[in-house]
Amino acid sequence: MKKYYMLLVISAALFGTMNPVFISDQTPGIVAKTAHKDKAAVVLIYSIVSGTAVMPDYYFLDLITKGLIDQRVVGVWTGSERSLTLDMSGNFADRDSYGIDYKGTYTTEGSNLILQYDNGSVTRFLYEQTGNSLSISDPTNPGTAVLDYTYTSTAENDLISYANTLSVARVEGTEAKLISRPVETGAAGTGFIVSPDGYIITNAHVALVGENLEAMLVDRVASLIISDVYGDVSNRYEISDADKVELVTIIFNKVIEYFMANGYFENVNTDYKVIYGVPESVDDLQEKSWSATLKSHGEVISTVDGELTWGRDVAIFKVEQSYLPTVILGDSNKVQVGDPIFVIGFPGVASDAIFKVEELVEPTVSQGVVSARKTMLTGFEVIQTDTEILPGNSGGPAYNMQGEVIGIATFGTANEGIGVNYLLPINLAKEFLNELNIENKQGVVDETFNEGLEAFWNKECYTTVKKMEDVLTLHPEHPYANEYITTCQRAILAGEIAKPWDRTTILYGVIATLSLIALGAIIIAVRKPKA
Incomplete structure (x- = not known):
């Protein structure tokens, strides 16, 4: 009997299932399923404004170069009864024999030294400087x-006071020249692919419709000037952080004022880039981006009877690609108050650079409910929701619980408080698609990818690998198919997933084992001595 007992133990060890390692036993819900199915179709859009900032060369004028101060009088002067300090900032300090200081500002005019005391009195002297x-x-x-x-000695100069006396002057004459600098700025948001040949829906404000592009470039020039001035001040002076900030602010204001009065932009242009998939680095962003063309758009802001209101904030982009994954558009007229919804997008792109690049451009999901339907002054309805919508989510899809897109994440109103955000109804976007004769549909890539996902969730990894390989054959750039192939291969190697033909082998093994046990029982019964 010991032999037959050991055979059972070995059979259990050979044919027993291992604990899951890579693939969950739980079937995902509709939100997770949609996120997996559609994340390749939800894309990041960059609107890039570029140009060349041009302005006449300049230099700084202080009180000396302005002719308001005779450089020869600048310094610390000591007399028999008094001491007099005259600095480059136009400040003076007159100390009498009793140690009392009299302070104010001064200028020189010909041979006149004019002292204006802090108490408001003015005294004019004649001066003569020799050696x-x-x-x-x-x-x-x-x-x-x-x-x-x-x-x-040299007068200790107060940098802050001195900087306040400076003014920016244009270089004239034979040394005059124009200085130029390329500048680039822009905005980012979310979009979603609606046709396999590359049509994408987003918000018009993501495409910078209605924006003052030169004003955006001025903001960029300002940030570059601040960076330059800060670096120069840091290299030149050892001063406290507070003084450094104040000094940089003073100089920046003078330079940007000069640019606004004398500068201009050339070759202002807007380019659109669609980031498809998850780049591994900043350099990889360019490789994974496609150029896009703005095919149609509405207005971000409209005026109705003299009042400003949100407009038909929709834009349609086109990328020259094929076999792309797409989302399924639903009917926003069927959306009811209280319906649960969820939004997929890229809120990370609106954050500072505190995350890894690949995490910033990984789509995320936020959930909420429909709070209300409200009619804009322009006549169309918007969908109010408590779903969190951050700036990077703008233009992204909002879904119902059937996995259909029923809205576009668009805007929030600060005066209504936290948790009050709005979706443009997807039926509004469909009007733009109809004008372009664009049909929302899914192609063979979606069909094959979805079949692979269903197999993955059923832990049918050999089918998953086959389907995902078919996806990559049709569309080699698919950003996520390889993930499922890799996960399944690891699960197979770990013994979590058995080959399909192994199930037959297991069945035969079990039958053989049971047969051996039965045979052993018969033999024992036959050999048992008769009473």
Whole structure:
């Protein structure tokens, strides 16, 4: 009997199933299923504004170069009874024999030294500077020395005060030239592919419709100037962070004011890029991007009876591709208050660079319910929801619980509080598609990919691998098919998934084992001694 017992133990060890390692036993719900099916069709859109900033070359004028201060009088001067400090910022400090300081600002005008005290009084002196000597006389009695000073040291200059006296002047004459600098800025949002040949829906504001492009470039120029000035100040001066910020602000304001008065832009252009899939680095962004053409758009803001309101904020892009995955559009007229919905998009692109690039461009899901339907002044309805919609979500798809797109994540209103966001109804976007004769449909890539997903969720990995390989044959750039192939291959190697033909072998093994047990029982019964 021991032999037959050991045979049973070995059979259980050979044919027993292992614990799951890579693939969950739980079948995903509609939100997870849709996210898996549609994440390749939900794309990141960059609208890039570029141009060349041009302005005349410039230099800084201080009080000396402006002719308001005689450079020869700048310094610390010591007399028998008083000391006088005159700095490059036009500030003076006059200390008498009792140690009392009198402060204010000064200028020079010909041979006149004009002191304006902080108390508002103004005194005019005649001065004469020779070598290390400075003589100040009463202008009402020329030639009579009032005070004689000897140069002691350089006046410590207050950088902040000095910077405030500066002005920006244009270089004139033979040295005059134009300085130019390429600049680039833009915005990002979400879009979704609606036809296998590359038509994409998003918001018009993602496409920068109605934006003042030169104003956007000015903002970019301003940030570049701040960066330049900050770097220059940091290299030149060892000052506190607070003083550094103040000094940079003063100089920046003067330079940007000069640019606004004298500068201009050339070759202003807008390009559109669609990021398909998940890049591994910043450099990979360019390789995974497609150029897009803006085919149609509405207005972001409309005016109705003199009042501003949200417009038909829809844009249609086209990329020159084929066999693309697509979403399924539903009917927004059927959406009811209280319906659960979910949004897929790229909120990370609106964040600072605190995440890895591949995480910023990985689509995410947020869920909520329909809170209300409201009619805009323009006459069409919008769908109010508590679903979180961040700037990077703009233009992304909002789904019902059948996995159909019923809205476009579009805007929120700050004065209504947190959790009040709005979707444009998908039926509005369909009007734009109809004008272009674009049909929303899914192709063979979607069909094959979805079959592969269903097999994956049923842990039929050999079918999954075959289907996903077919997807890559049809569409080699598909960004996610390889993930399922890799996961299934690992599961197979780990013993989690058995080959289809192994199930027959297992069945035969079990039958053989049972047969052996039965045979053993018969033999034992036959050999059992008779009573």
